[in-house]
Amino acid sequence: MAETNTYSEDSIKSLDWKEHIRLRPGMYIGKLGDGSAYDDGIYVLLKEIIDNSIDEFVMGAGRTIDVNISEHKVSVRDYGRGIPLGKVIDCVSKINTGGKYDSRAFQKSVGLNGVGTKAVNALSSTFIVQSYRDGRTKIAEFSQGAIVxxxxxxxxTQRNGTAITFHPDNTIFRNYRFIPEFIENMIWNYVFLNAGLVINFNGKKYFSERGLHDLLVKNTDAETIRYPIIHLKGEDIEVAMTHAQQYGEEYYSFVNGQNTTQGGTHQAAFREAVVKTIREFFKKEFEASDVRASIVAAVSIRVQEPVFESQTKTKLGSLNVGPDGPTVRGFVNDFVKKSLDDYLHKYPQVADAMLKRILQSERERKDIAGIKKLANERAKKASLHNRKLRDCKLHFDDNHERKQETTLFITEGDSASGSITKSRDVMTQGVFSLKGKPLNCFGLTKKIVYENEEFNLLQHALNIEDGLEGLRYNNIVIATDADVDGMHIRLLIMTFFIQFFPDLVKAGHVFILQTPLFRVRNKKETIYCYSDEERRNAIAKLGSKPEITRFKGLGEISPDEFGLFIGKDMRLDPVILRDSNNQSLLQYFMGKNTPSRQQHIVANLRVEKDDKLLLPPEETATEESAA
Incomplete structure (x- = not known):
């Protein structure tokens, strides 16, 4: 009651623009993160800057963008028109100030809220903007949004354009690091969506001539494609599609150049339109799942004043293409119906190959219908009292502000899962416990997902049987020991996801949990170390022979300690597919022993003495359990 009585005029505060952004960064850039996930804040900052340069290209000003990232420094230089010199400071430091409100200039741009560059400015320890325009230049520098x-x-004498350099503020983005693969993927998407644009990233040139066609070529194993990629272009819409051999559906969807990783109204409309068009073309009422099974497609549309379901713009919520335009559903459906139907009539050999793939999916579905029904009934019963799953209260498919935090830890053994269960956040963190090593499913059909109890229960826990729309956890974290058995289990689980649910991996939902290898402490301080280098630094910091413990398994870490490693400073390594040829990758690592793999192992053997941790003599005497 005492606190209630202190409510007065002094309790009412007005924050300026930079204070509000720094106090509530999630409202502007989504989650913060440390860079281990593709949608972490540091990548949103980068994207906000590049988006402005892309808009210049779309307007016909500047065909090249230079992006350089080293350590924690980001530099972006475009060769567009350049910010008007008298407005340079306003454009990066005044909310609701920008050149995109006039629809005649930027009718179909993503960043219409006038906040993007200002958020980067406010969330950077250093932010430098320089505009080059008609033989003159203007430069300004900020720190945490304040001009310095x-x-x-x-x-x-420099060419027209804008150059921006910034350092994300490490007091907000703690222990952050840029993962080059995430940035490279972002840049590839930019050039696929803007044919003719050149982006130079750290000295490497990125360029695309055929847009979304090139995107599918890059991201799909050529040996698995069942027919040549269908590439369709219209005003404000572009589509590329084919059928391959993988399980499930795989989509790359975009709105006004924004990668809508969670889909939305345009992707739903496309999925619906493809089924409807193919049924009408072949004059047969195929099951929708048979038509879409193994489809790989990219769809990009441009709309006026898009409405997204979150500030990070990963899911389109707009129902209409523009204030006076048709619905998104009708727009996409009309385009696909006419263009795809025309294409299939024009290329009957493609239509024949498509029909064969659909009929194959139909046979496969019928072959496993019986076992699938039984498996789903078992999973339904198990969900009432699933010993393997210790669920959390919130899920990714809930409309809740913390849904991005939802996490499922996949672990092995009672002791490890017990430690995580006792120390987890019951609101957002669930635990799925494996019993020993899972089956090596490489080369097996999807029938095994239903026949194998663990795989079936895991599939149902994640709710990914029919695609990612109902995914229950944003982060799927493989938490195994850092020994040989733990590594093997990790590979087996990754094989399961890559083999049957590659879109889950490609969408950036699968991670490996890092847990400390060492604990270094004295009476005053405890430091947890994730590498030998961190251990050496900790020893140097604490001095005078600290106590050193090596953790061999997750079960050795007490629940109280475990809570430190799965909280806000949790360290995750993303599982990234660098090669589109997943089958070749799995064959090499998880297939039958091959001469090439034997040669690789022999060439990379590393022998250690007696499995002992080699420490300097002064450290060995103080080590507690580093055998």
Missing amino acids: RDEAEKET
Whole structure:
């Protein structure tokens, strides 16, 4: 009651723009993160800057963008028109200030809220903007959104354009790191969506001539494609599609150049339109799942004033293409119905190959219908009292502000799962416990997912049987010991996901949990170390012979300690598919022993003495359990 009485005029505060962004960064850039997930805040900052340069290209000003990232420094230089020199400071430091409100100039741009660049400015320890325009230049520097340098205009010989350099603030993005693969994927998407654009990233050139066609070529194993990629283009819409051999459906969807990783109204409309068009073309009422099984497609549309379901714009919520335009559903359906139907009539050999793939999916579905029904009934009964799953209260498919935090730990053994269960956040973190090593499913059909109890229960726990729309956890974290058995279990689980649910991996939902290898402590301080280098640094910091413990397994870490490693500073390594040829990758690592794999193992053997941790003599005496 005492706190209630202190509510007065002094309790009412007004924050300026930069204070509000720094106090509530999630409202502007989604989750913060440390860079281990593709949608973490540091990548959103980068994207906000590049988006402005892309808009210049779309307007016909500047065909090249230079992006350089080293350590924690980001530099982006475009060769567009350049920010008007008198408005350079306003454009990066005044909310609701920008050149995109006039629909005649930027009718179908993503960043219409006037916040993007300002959020980058406010969330950076250093932010430098320089505009080059008609032989003159203007430069200004900020720190955490506050201006620290404002130079007068001067002459320049540089080409027109804008250069921005920033350092994400490490007091907000703690222990962050840029993962090059995430940035490379972002840049590839930019050039696929803007044919003719050149982006130079750290000295490497990225370029696409055929847009979404090139995207599918890059991201799909050529040996598994059942017919040539169908590439369709219209005003404000572009589509590329084929059928391959993988299980499930795989989509790359975009709105105004924004990668809508969670789909939305345009992707739903496309899935519906493809089924409807193919049924009408072949004059047969195929099951929708048979038509879409193994489809790989990319769809990009441009709409006026898009409405997204979150600030990070990963799911389109717009129902209409524009204020006076048709619905998104009708727009996509009309385009697909006409263009795809025309294409199939024009290329009957493609239509024949498509029909064969659909009929194959129909046979496969019928072959496993019986076992699938029984498996689903078992899973339904198990869900009432699933000993393997210790669920959390919130899920990714809930409309809740913490849904991005939802996590499922996949672990092995009672002791490890017990430690995680006791220390987890019951609101957002669930635990799925494996019993020993799972089956090596490489080369097996999807029938095994229903025949194998663990795989079936895991599939149902994640709710991914029919695609990612109902995915229950944003982060699927493989938590195994850092020994040989733990590594093997890790590979077996990854094989399961890559073999049967590759879209789950490609969408950035699968991670490996890092847990500390060492604990270094004295009476005053405890430091947990994830590598030998961190251990050496901790020893140097604490001095005078600290106590050193090596953790051999997750079960050795007490629940109290485990809570430190799965909280806000949790360290995760993303599982990233660098090669589109998944089958070749799995064959090499998980197939029958091959001469090439034997040669690789022999060439990379590393012998250690007696499985002992080799420590300097002064460390060995103080080590507690580093055998």
